[in-house]
Amino acid sequence: MVPRAPAAFLVLLVVASVATPVAASAVAPTRPAQQMAPTETPTPVSENTTFYVQIQPNGDARWTITDTYALEDQNDTEAFESLAQKYVDGETDTRWEAAFREANERATAATGREMNITGMNRDYVVNEHRGTLILEFTWTDFATVERGQLFVGDAFDTPEGTWFKSLNENQQLVISAPAGYGVQNSPPRTAVIDGELRFEGPRTFEPDYLEIIYTGNPDRSSTGTPEQPAGLFGNIPFWFGAVLMLVVGLVVAVGYINWQGTLDLPPAGASETNTDGGSGGGAAGAVASGAASGGSNDSDTTVASDDGEDEETDVTLLSDEERVERLLDQNGGRMKQARIVKETGWSNAKVSQLLSSMDEDGRIDKLRIGRENLISFPDEDVTQIDE
16 A cells, blocks of 8 residues: 555645645655665555644643554564654654644634644654654644633634645544543534544545534633632631531540440450460450451452552553553553553554653653663663663
């Protein structure tokens, strides 16, 4: 299969006057190896392209574009790695950069809102007969923010219609909600799974089709005082509720003390070990006996929580960042990026974007080791690398 450029970006050609076959090859993001010498290994077959868009609470959008290629043998792998390194070094590109900068300018003209492309970053990953070129950038003010709602859609507009007109076969667009936000309105007949909207190619998009509304809590650090939710006792002053809770706590404590005074407690020394090696009677003896014999159900739960975290922890309750940190904990503080993709089942685009964000926040470190990214905690010693 010959890799093809998505029709969505044909309107963005910088050299519009060039003949169609030449123009198509000039921007084709899935044919980077064509710049290599004719005697080298033929271009690997493109498996898929994913456009992953993570909307931010401030209206910015972090884009991650991944072009994945099938690597059938060692020659394919070596050719791809050579090309990928040139791509990372800026000696060649997939033309996505120029296409999206042009889209940004046209969207700015259509909306009248100042938007920019910032934080361009290139990377690549090779694993399991697949090679992936990765491009990341931030599109500022991609969405508009108003009273706890985010409106996505007009950034896809141009004065002539829309710049994102279609997806080719084996291409997909994924738009992900910000943390703490839900989808209030989405395009017709579009499923929302874990806050993500997925659009699979081949398909076309009409102007204004990609309109999405997210609803969530406004940033509490922003201007204005957010509405305080009703507490346990309704909309009453906080100090009054605190005093009332204190009084209730004191009453409960006094009642508990009086109730304990009615118990038939064992005499002093009754919990000491008997001469036959057994534990003493009473509540203290029962606790000691339980601990020696493996403990009660509560004790088992504690042991399982400490020594068997895999079985006890519900990963669905963890954030994506916490899941990555948990995987690192389970693997001695460091893992290869490809293994994180395999363990989580997430796409390369999502994992790459998530790890870049965590790296910027100082939660993890990314280190290029040969053809892989090694992910570790910031204080982890990576001088000894496990293969």
